[in-house]
Every structure is written in C-alpha cells, then in structure tokens.
Amino acid sequence: MTDFWKRFSRNRSAVFGLAILLLVVFIAAIASLIYPEDPFRLAGKPMSEPGANGFLLGSDSLGRDVASGIAHGAKTSLLIGLIATLAAVFIGVIFGALAGYYGGRTDDILMRITEVFQTIPSFVFAILLVAIMKPSIDSIVVAITVVSWPGVARLVRGEFLALKNREFVQACHTLGMSDRRIMLAEILPNCLSPIIVIGSLMVATAILIESGLAFLGLGDPNIMSWGFQIGAGRTMLRSAWWICTFPGIAILITVLAINLVGEGLNDALNPRLRERN
Amino acid sequence: MTDSLLTISNLDIALPEGSERTLAVENLSVDLAPGETLCIVGESGSGKSLTARALMGLLPAPHVKVSRGAIDFCGEDLTQVSERRLREIRGSEISMVFQEPMTALNPVMTIGSQIDEIFRFHANMSAQQRRQRAVELLDSVQLPDPKQIVSAYPHELSGGQRQRAMIAMALALEPKILIADEPTTALDVTTQAQILKLISDMQAVHKTGVLFITHDFGVVADIADRVAVMQYGRVVETGTVDKVLNHPEHPYTQALIASVPSLTPRAARTRSDDIAIETEKLHKTFGGGRSFFGLGPPNRVVHAVKDVTVELRRGETLGIVGESGSGKSTLARCMIRLLDSDSGKIMIDGTNLRTLERAQMRPWRSKIQMVFQDPFASLNPRIKVGQIIAQGPMIQGASREEAEARTRELLGIVGLDERAFNRYPHEFSGGQRQRIGIARALALNPEILVADEPVSALDVSIQAQILKLLDEIRERMNLSMLFITHDLRVAAQVCDRLAVMRYGEIVETGATSDIFDEPQHSYTRDLLAAVPGQNWDRQTTV
Numbered sequence: 033m034t035d036f037w038k039r040f041s042r043n044r045s046a047v048f049g050l051a052i053l054l055l056v057v058f059i060a061a062i063a064s065l066i067y068p069e070d071p072f073r074l075a076g077k078p079m080s081e082p083g084a085n086g087f088l089l090g091s092d093s094l095g096r097d098v099a100s101g102i103a104h105g106a107k108t109s110l111l112i113g114l115i116a117t118l119a120a121v122f123i124g125v126i127f128g129a130l131a132g133y134y135g136g137r138t139d140d141i142l143m144r145i146t147e148v149f150q151t152i153p154s155f156v157f158a159i160l161l162v163a164i165m166k167p168s169i170d171s172i173v174v175a176i177t178v179v180s181w182p183g184v185a186r187l188v189r190g191e192f193l194a195l196k197n198r199e200f201v202q203a204c205h206t207l208g209m210s211d212r213r214i215m216l217a218e219i220l221p222n223c224l225s226p227i228i229v230i231g232s233l234m235v236a237t238a239i240l241i242e243s244g245l246a247f248l249g250l251g252d253p254n255i256m257s258w259g260f261q262i263g264a265g266r267t268m269l270r271s272a273w274w275i276c277t278f279p280g281i282a283i284l285i286t287v288l289a290i291n292l293v294g295e296g297l298n299d300a301l302n303p304r305l306r307e308r309n
Numbered sequence: 310m311t312d313s314l315l316t317i318s319n320l321d322i323a324l325p326e327g328s329e330r331t332l333a334v335e336n337l338s339v340d341l342a343p344g345e346t347l348c349i350v351g352e353s354g355s356g357k358s359l360t361a362r363a364l365m366g367l368l369p370a371p372h373v374k375v376s377r378g379a380i381d382f383c384g385e386d387l388t389q390v391s392e393r394r395l396r397e398i399r400g401s402e403i404s405m406v407f408q409e410p411m412t413a414l415n416p417v418m419t420i421g422s423q424i425d426e427i428f429r430f431h432a433n434m435s436a437q438q439r440r441q442r443a444v445e446l447l448d449s450v451q452l453p454d455p456k457q458i459v460s461a462y463p464h465e466l467s468g469g470q471r472q473r474a475m476i477a478m479a480l481a482l483e484p485k486i487l488i489a490d491e492p493t494t495a496l497d498v499t500t501q502a503q504i505l506k507l508i509s510d511m512q513a514v515h516k517t518g519v520l521f522i523t524h525d526f527g528v529v530a531d532i533a534d535r536v537a538v539m540q541y542g543r544v545v546e547t548g549t550v551d552k553v554l555n556h557p558e559h560p561y562t563q564a565l566i567a568s569v570p571s572l573t574p575r576a577a578r579t580r581s582d583d584i585a586i587e588t589e590k591l592h593k594t595f596g597g598g599r600s601f602f603g604l605g606p607p608n609r610v611v612h613a614v615k616d617v618t619v620e621l622r623r624g625e626t627l628g629i630v631g632e633s634g635s636g637k638s639t640l641a642r643c644m645i646r647l648l649d650s651d652s653g654k655i656m657i658d659g660t661n662l663r664t665l666e667r668a669q670m671r672p673w674r675s676k677i678q679m680v681f682q683d684p685f686a687s688l689n690p691r692i693k694v695g696q697i698i699a700q701g702p703m704i705q706g707a708s709r710e711e712a713e714a715r716t717r718e719l720l721g722i723v724g725l726d727e728r729a730f731n732r733y734p735h736e737f738s739g740g741q742r743q744r745i746g747i748a749r750a751l752a753l754n755p756e757i758l759v760a761d762e763p764v765s766a767l768d769v770s771i772q773a774q775i776l777k778l779l780d781e782i783r784e785r786m787n788l789s790m791l792f793i794t795h796d797l798r799v800a801a802q803v804c805d806r807l808a809v810m811r812y813g814e815i816v817e818t819g820a821t822s823d824i825f826d827e828p829q830h831s832y833t834r835d836l837l838a839a840v841p842g843q844n845w846d847r848q849t850t851v
Contacts (some may be wrong), residue, residue: 199687202647203749207701210673221691 037246039300046296052289056282060106067100069258075100081274090274092265098275105258109286112169113238116176121231124184129215131185132192143189146182154179158241160213169252175213176238182303187230214283225301232294236287243283258283310628314485314518315364316340320378322368324361333359333373335542337743341486344512346519348529348550351539353583354766357522360539361488363488364520365405385734401431404479406489410471414463420446420447420474421459427481445507446477450507453798469500473507480511480537487512488520493528497632498795502839505532524769526569527798527842531556538562554845568773570798574821574847577805580622584656585757585789586644586677587620591653591663593636613639614650615813621757626783626790628804630797631834636813637793644791646670646677657757675705675753680779682762686743688734694720694745695730701752712752719748722785723778740771744778751782758783759791764799797840801825809833 041047069075074105080087089099131142149157156174158287165171195201196219204214246259247266258267266277320336320702321386334356341347347430351357356849363375364387380387382403387395399405407413410422416510418536424443428434434442442457450473463471472492479487490506493501494696509532512519523529529536529550536553538546538561556564593614613636621627629637643650646662655662662673688697698719699712707715723744734742743763750758764772776799794800800807801821806820809830817830828834 033448199681199683200689202642203679203681203687203746204700205647206645206674206677206679207753208704209673209700218692219687222689 034091034197034301040296043296045292046299049289049292050297052285053293056106056182056286056289059103060081060110062106063100063103067097069100071100071104072096079268081272082274082278089278092261092275093268093272098261098278101256101261102258102279104256105261106257106282106286107281108169108257109239109283111244112173112176112242113235113290116173116180116238116242117231117234119173119177120181121184121227125188125220126179127185128188128190129192129220133196133215133219134210135193139189141241142185146185149178150182152179155241155244156237158245159248159250162245167245167250167252169285171253172242172250172252175245176241179241180234182232183234184227187226188223188274189225195219195222196282229294229298229301232290232297236290236294239283239287239290252258311341314383315520316379316381317360317364318379318381319790320360320363320380321376322356323374323376325369325372327729329543330711332376334363336699337378337539337542337544339537339544339547340390341518341520343485343518344516345534346509346512346521348521348523348533348536350523350526350529350536350565352524352770354541355539356542358490358541360406361490361520361730363523364403364488366392367405372567372589375520382517382809383454392455397431400427400484401482402484403486403488403497404482404484405488405490406472406475406479406492407640409495410475411463412694413475414471416463418467419460419462424481427478427581429596433480442481446481446731447474450474450477450480450511455549460527467500469495469503472496472500472504474509474580476507479619480515480517483515484517486518488522490522491524492521494523494525497524498797498841499632499835499839501528501841505841508532512772525841526554526566526769527845528842530842530845534582538565565770568770569842570773570776570796570802570841572798572801572825574801575803576823577820577822578625580805581624583622583623584734585625586624586655586657587618588640588644589618589656590616591618591640591650592616592641593648593650613812614643616653617810617815619808619815621791623756623789623803624787626792626803628792628800628807629810630792630794630800630807631810632795633838634812635810637795637810638761639813640810641679641761641791645677647679671705676755677703677757677759678753678755679741679752680746680750680758680760680763684739684746685766687746688742690734691845692733693730694732694734697734697745698749699750701749705753715752716748719751722751723748724781738771739767740775742769743767743775747775747778751786754786755788757789757791761793762795763792766797772799779803797836809836 037132074095075097076087077085078091078093078097080091082088082090085091087097087099089102091097127142129145131139158179161178162171165174169198187274201214201218204218242257243262245264246257249263251257251260261279262276265272271275317340320337321332324331324333337360339347349357359368364380366387368374375388421440421443422735424446425439428439428442443459444455447458449669452458452470452473458466458474460816468472493504496504501542502758505528508519511517521532533550536548536723537544538553538559540561544559546553546562547659553562554566557566591614595611595613596609611764615642619627629640631637639648644655650663653663657673657676665673695713695716696718702712703709703714717730720727720729725741725744734745736746763779764775767775782788804821806819807821807824808815809832810816811832817824817828817833824833825837828837
C-alpha cells in the first residue's frame with residue numbers, strides 16, 4: 033500500500049487532482065450542515081450578484097442560492113457518478129468475463145449484444161432512455177449504466193482472453209478447480225488494475241452525462257444538480273453570468289480532478305507503462 | 310595484438326541508481342582479431358548482452374551508460390565518437406544479429422526493401438544494382454528461391470529463414486565485425502546447426518571477426534576460437550576454447566561446465582510391467598471451425614497429434630522429444646485433459662479419461678499433475694505461495710489445516726524455506742518458482758507427473774538443480790513421469806525411454822540408450838547429429 037502511494041504520488045498532477053476531489057467530496061458531505069435549507073427554497077432577492085444580499089455566489093432568477101445549489105449538487109453528481117459506474121462495471125465485468133473465458137458461441141452472442149449498445153451514440157441513447165422512463169434519479173442512473181457498460185465489457189473480455197491461456201490458469205484446471213472459482217479468484221484479481229482505471233474515468237463521464245441530462249431538463253425535478261442550475265440560468269447568461277458560470281466551473285474542476293486521479297492510478301497500477309516516458 | 314580489430318579495455322557499464330548492482334559490466338577487457346570467433350558465455354544477468362549493445366552504441370540511454378573504459382575499434386574509440394559516426398559504423402563496419410528474428414525484422418516491410426534500406430543509407434548504388442545485390446545476398450545465405458524471398462514479408466518465412474535473412478542483412482556491407490546475440494536460441498536444433506555453419510562459412514569468406522554471445526556450451530564448443538566467461542558483469546576466465554572447456558580454472562567456469570548435461574544416456578532401470586497411463590490412437594486437430602456464427606470462411610485444419618499410441622510404465626520416465634510444432638506439448642495437454650482430443654483413448658487403470666465429463670474427471674485430477682515450462686507465467690502473481698500449493702488439496706476435499714500442513718512439508722521437500730508460505734511469487738527467482746510449481750503438482754500426491762519443458766527457461770546451473778530435484782522426487786514418491794523436452798542432452802540424463810515426435814506423429818520409440826546409440830529413423834539421426842558440442846562431449850567422456 034505504501035508502495036502504491038509512493039508510485040501514485042510521483043505524479044504531481046494526480047495528487048493535485050486527488051486533493052480537489054477530496055475537497056468536492058468534503059463539500060458534498062457537509063452540504064446539509066452549511067446549507068441546512070432546501071436548495072430549491074427562495075432564499076432572497078432574485079438575480080443578486082455574487083457577494084450581494086448575503087449570497088456568496090449570487091442568486092438565480094427565482095432567488096435560489098447558487099452556492100447552496102452547488103454544495104447540494106455536488107452530492108448528486110458524485111452519487112450518480114459512483115452508483116452508475118459501479119453498476120456499469122458490475123455488468124461489464126460479467127459480460128466480459130463470460131465472453132472472454134468461454135469464447136466461441138458464448139463470446140459471439142455476448143459481444144454482438146454489446147455491439148448493439150455500442151453502435152448507438154451514448155448521449156442520445158441516455159436521453160431516449162430517461163425520456164421513456166420519466167426523469168428521476170433512478171432512471172438517470174439506469175440510463176448512464178446502460179450506455180457505459182459496453183466499454184468495460186470489451187476491456188474485461190480482452191484481459192480474460194489473454195489470461196485464460198496463461199499457465200497458472202491451466203494449472204488450476206489440472207487441479208480440478210471450478211470455472212467460477214477460476215474466473216473470480218484467479219483471473220479477475222489479475223485484471224483489477226485496468227478495471228479500476230477505466231472505472232475512475234467513467235465516474236467523470238457519468239457526471240458529464242448527468243449534467244447534460246439535467247441541462248436539457250431531464251434531471252430529477254426534486255433534486256438539485258449542477259446541470260439543472262446551468263439549464264435554469266442559461267437564458268440569462270448575459271444579464272446574470274454567475275448562475276451558469278459557477279456550476280460550470282464546479283463540473284469542470286470535478287471532472288478534471290477525476291481524470292487526473294485516473295491517470296495517476298494508471299501510472300501507479302501499471303508501472304511498466306510509466307517507465308517508457 | 311597489433312592486428313586486433315577490436316580491443317575493449319577496462320569497460321564499466323553503469324546501471325541506474327537503485328538497481329541490484331551498480332555496474333552491469335565491470336572492468337571488462339577483451340579483444341577480437343579478424344576471422345576469429347570470440348564467444349561470450351554467461352548465465353542470464355551476467356551482462357553479456359549489454360556488452361554487445363555497448364559496442365553498437367545501443368545501450369538503453371540515458372539510464373544505462375558506459376562509465377569508464379574504452380572500446381577501440383581500428384583506432385577509433387567507440388565510447389567517444391559522435392552519434393553520426395556511430396551510425397556510419399553500425400551496419401557497415403559492425404553489424405548485429407539478434408536473438409528473435411521476428412521482432413528484429415520490420416513486419417510491414419518486405420525482406421528486399423529492408424536490405425535495400427541498408428544500401429540506400431550506406432552505399433551509393435542505383436535501385437537496380439541494389440535489388441541485384443539483395444538477391445545475391447539472399448542466395449549467399451542459402452535461402453531457397455531468393456528472387457521470391459526478396460518480395461516476401463517476414464511472417465511468410467520460417468524462423469530459420471528469417472534468421473538467414475537477418476544474417477544476409479548483417480553481412481550486406483561486409484562488416485569487419487559481426488555481433489551475434491544468442492542468434493540460435495529461439496531456433497530448433499537442426500536449424501541451429503545450419504545457422505551456425507552458415508555463420509562460420511560466411512566468416513571464412515569475409516574474414517569477419519565474430520563476437521558470439523550465448524549461454525550454450527555446446528554451441529561454444531562448436532564455433533568458438535576463444536571464450537570469455539562472464540559472471541555478475543565480470544569476466545572470470547578467458548582463453549582458447551580448448552583451455553576453457555577442457556581445463557577450466559575458475560570455479561565458476563568449472564561449475565557451469567559440470568552442469569551441462571552429458572550426451573551419454575543414463576543407465577536404464579528395470580522396467581515395471583504395470584502401465585501407469587497409455588494412449589491409443591489419440592488424435593487432435595485444431596481449427597476447422599468458422600467464425601461469426603458459422604458464416605465466415607472455414608479455418609485451416611491442423612493435425613497437431615496424429616493417432617499417437619504411447620504407454621508409460623509405473624516408475625518410468627518417458628521423454629517426448631521433438632522440435633517446435635511437433636505436437637509434443639499438445640499431446641501432453643491432451644493426456645492431462647487440458648485440451649479435448651478428437652478421437653482415441655487415454656487409459657488409466659482401465660478407465661478411458663478422454664470421454665469423461667468435467668465433473669467426472671475431477672477425482673482423476675489428483676492422479677495426474679503437471680509442471681509447466683514458464684516459471685513466471687505458471688504462478689498467479691496475486692496469490693501467496695502457500696495458497697497456490699494448498700489450493701489443490703482443498704479443492705479435492707482436504708481441510709485447510711491438512712492442506713497447509715502438507716504445503717509446509719512440500720516446501721521442505723522441494724528445498725524452499727518455510728517462510729515462502731506467506732510470500733508472493735514475484736519475490737522468488739526463476740529456479741525457486743519452478744520449485745513452487747513442482748510443489749503444487751505434488752500437493753495432490755499424483756501417480757503421474759507431466760513435465761512440459763520444465764527446465765528450458767532456466768540457466769544451466771539452475772537447470773541441473775531442478776533436474777536433480779525431479780529425480781529425487783521421482784524416486785521418493787515412485788512417480789511415473791512424462792517429460793517433454795526439445796533438448797536431447799536433458800533427455801539423455803532424465804529419461805528411461807524416448808518417443809521422438811515429428812509433425813504430430815511418433816516416429817520412433819525405444820530405450821534412451823538404444824535411440825542414442827542406434828537411431829532407426831532418419832529424423833532421429835538428424836536430430837542427434839544436430840546437437841551442438843558433440844565432439845567436445847566425446848573428448849570429455851573418453
């Protein structure tokens with residue numbers, strides 16, 4: 033573990049990204065403490081500039097506090113990103129593992145299914161799914177999961193294909209080990225590194241998709257999110273720049289931070305790749 | 310030594326900080342005369358390949374560099390010359406042949422255009438002359454139909470042909486020095502013999518100085534004029550081939566030479582009447598399927614094992630020898646049911662294993678176990694050694710305590726410290742890992758052990774230890790062993806009987822000493838004739 037941290041911290045920007053990410057997580061965690069009120073509540077004079085009327089980052093056209101929205105929105109973004117990614121990784125690993133391990137007909141069927149999902153542009157597909165299922169936090173998570181698992185499946189399949197013919201796996205066969213145990217206990221731990229890396233980057237993509245959906249008005253109407261704030265403020269971009277700008281910056285730095293961390297994980301978990309530079 | 314082509318004096322090559330040792334090569338001094346072959350011998354990690362790279366200015370900069378000493382090449386110091394001059398020297402005056410011809414050739418360029426490049430860079434010739442010269446060169450390395458090979462891609466040639474093409478390229482500009490870094494290690498023994506002959510023929514014509522890097526003393530005995538033995542980056546002994554091989558002075562050289570398996574077969578033991586395992590007309594083909602739901606074109610069918618009938622008696626070691634692609638590994642994997650064979654029988658105790666379902670096969674697994682070739686790929690890097698060994702008994706129904714007790718006992722039997730139990734495979738060397746692999750195979754108390762090239766990835770001194778261990782274990786547990794190898798020296802020392810395979814068929818079987826003394830099949834004779842270092846062997850055994 034200390035070894036891992038040593039390699040991770042060699043990448044300065046990854047440590048910087050991790051610091052920002054921890055800050056965002058911290059804000060999300062204490063959102064209800066610093067802004068105990070509902071972020072949808074009309075808190076004061078509409079269209080207040082940042083700093084005016086007790087609004088740190090200004091208020092929107094209905095007098096909602098932008099800062100409160102960002103704090104509560106952080107919780108939404110991170111939660112959706114995390115849950116959707118976990119679900120996508122879970123499905124992707126199952127599909128990829130079965131396809132890669134058994135090959136042949138199983139592989140053909142599972143990969144053709146995966147391709148069906150991959151051929152549809154993911155954001156359009158997500159919009160479609162949310163529109164059909166009615167916008168809610170559940171449907172958004174489902175939509176993001178559905179559009180992001182094929183990548184994981186492809187990756188895991190490739191790893192399983194490469195690993196299943198390794199001698200240590202054959203040795204397990206000669207011991208009479210069951211397929212399930214070989215897949216879960218022998219092969220899977222050996223492809224955790226790339227899964228963790230792709231998973232961390234998927235969190236960032238999930239946050240972007242969620243913001244995009246909320247911006248288009250397909251967010252959960254009862255839950256504050258960054259995309260919703262931008263969507264609400266976009267018509268007033270020239271008269272009240274702060275409504276869109278601050279949630280936009282929040283998205284930017286969160287996604288950037290997660291990408292930096294993902295890259296750092298990649299360097300730390302695949303040390304051989306790093307030595308090339 | 311006024312006429313020497315190359316004089317290396319007091320050469321140090323520094324490794325990056327934090328490496329196991331600070332200098333990869335330390336105080337190395339050798340020289341090479343025109344027309345002479347100098348062999349640098351050593352085990353892995355001895356620094357022999359880095360020495361070759363230093364001559365070519367191909368050290369992996371900036372981490373590894375020459376920190377001291379001089380390489381004097383016809384009056385020029387190669388450690389001092391400019392990068393530009395070095396480029397001129399490379400290829401035209403010093404050239405190099407690598408171990409793996411497939412990776413050393415560019416896969417997307419034809420052989421002809423790769424030779425063409427050399428002339429374009431180094432010589433002033435017209436396109437037609439260059440092509441003419443390329444064909445001549447390929448002809449001179451005895452490639453069949455050079456006109457066609459000029460326009461062939463590397464993957465269209467066999468390993469031996471690729472290495473011939475590499476040599477043609479290396480000799481294109483008639484260099485003064487040819488550096489050959491394990492050029493025959495990846496090749497089969499019959500091909501190796503041809504390539505070695507080719508190199509010495511070319512050398513005789515062009516008066517080239519050859520610096521030959523190898524770990525194989527048989528090869529050294531066949532081609533070297535002088536030998537330098539390296540250990541941990543230092544030359545421990547140099548001298549003429551006769552002096553070093555037959556009267557070694559340094560203890561390390563003596564130990565290395567003592568580890569080289571002799572070609573004189575071991576005395577045969579009395580044969581038991583019990584049959585441990587036998588196959589009857591076992592057949593295995595690869596390919597023949599169609600891709601994309603059966604809609605694509607049918608794949609080529611390869612008959613990897615053709616109607617093979619062998620029997621292994623109890624307590625005996627049967628060697629399966631053959632070159633790469635002969636189907637020997639496939640046969641072993643079919644017998645242990647890692648691969649499903651198409652037809653025939655695999656009989657143990659009157660049961661045909663070939664037709665058993667997976668679940669039915671499970672109780673039989675403990676009877677027949679396998680030791681794999683690659684000690685680095687055969688152990689799961691994420692699982693602790695104790696767990697790797699204990700897994701087998703636990704799957705077969707032993708309790709955790711029993712399995713762990715057995716594991717500790719086995720670690721002792723294979724000569725490892727009990728502390729190995731809680732460590733991961735990457736903390737062990739190749740030889741130690743192979744011991745772990747053997748312990749894993751023994752954990753189920755098998756009656757039959759299938760060893761698939763168990764020593765071919767190991768250095769010769771480690772190889773001798775592992776072979777000794779296998780021998781001890783076989784005696785102790787009364788194992789029957791199926792020993793797959795391409796190395797006839799190893800086979801001579803390990804096997805009671807041999808089965809010689811070619812193109813999926815067994816061409817000859819018999820007691821090891823009979824096969825070595827009176828080979829019946831012409832292919833067996835070719836194989837035996839190609840083993841390097843036979844003359845040396847005869848000298849030492851007489």
